[in-house]
Amino acid sequence: MTDLPPxxxxxxxxxxxxxxxxxxxxxxxxxxxLVTFTxxxxxxxxxxxxxxxxxxxxxxxxxxxxxxxxxxxxDDVRVAAQHRxxxxxxxxxxxxxxxxxxxxxxxxxxxxxVIDEIKSAVPIWKYETYxxxxxxxxxxxxx
Numbered sequence: 592m593t594d595l596p597p598x599x600x601x602x603x604x605x606x607x608x609x610x611x612x613x614x615x616x617x618x619x620x621x622x623x624x625l626v627t628f629t630x631x632x633x634x635x636x637x638x639x640x641x642x643x644x645x646x647x648x649x650x651x652x653x654x655x656x657x658x659x660x661x662x663x664x665x666d667d668v669r670v671a672a673q674h675r676x677x678x679x680x681x682x683x684x685x686x687x688x689x690x691x692x693x694x695x696x697x698x699x700x701x702x703x704x705v706i707d708e709i710k711s712a713v714p715i716w717k718y719e720t721y722x723x724x725x726x727x728x729x730x731x732x733x734x
Contacts, residue, residue: 602653602656602657602660602672602674603648603653603656603674603676603715604674604675604676605675605676605677607675607683607684608673608675608684608685608686608687609684609687610627610684610687610689612673612687613627613671613672613673613687613688614627614671614689616669616671616689617669617670617671617689617690617691618669618689618691619669619691621667621693622691622692622693623692623694624690624691624692624693624694624695624697625689625690625698626689626690626692626695626698626699626701626702627687627688627689627690627702628686628687628688628689628702628703628706629684629686629687630684630685630686630687630706631682631683631684631685632644632679632680632681632682632683632684632685633681634681636719636729639719639721639722639723639725640721640722640723641681641719641720641721641722642680642681642721642722643678643679643681643719643720644678644679644717644718644719644720644729645677645678645679645717645718645720646675646676646677646679646685646715646716646717646718647676647715647717647718648674648676648713648714648715648716649714649715651714652674652713652714652715655712655713655714656672656674656709658712659672659705659708659709659712659713660672660705662708663690663704663705667693667697668690668692668697668698668701669690669691669692670688670689670690670701670705671688672686672687672688672689672705672706673686673687674686674709674713674715676715686706686709688702688706688709689702690702690705716728716729717729
């Protein structure tokens, strides 16, 4: 294992994310599928050029994240996720979801559902900075 950020035990991190961490948390030898989703800061939004953004989380956002993951864990399906907070540049990883399951169908389905629920149910907000110098809050979730 590599040197990992000291706050690895939490799911909302200020340190850069590594998709391998979530994958290692869920994968077992019983799995035939490991699906990961990596959300990356893009250079545009709504027709505007984005130069960077900042994510801010509610103090209990980690609890909401755990609730989302718990709804989708079963004896056969394991799920892990991490979300970044703080200042991020274009190209940096903002969120990671990993799902391990015996078969690919379940892994793909759960992964898509989990990222959708994270965006809608976990109180994390983003503040985008644009190339023209303007900036604005963009809801990362609607809680």
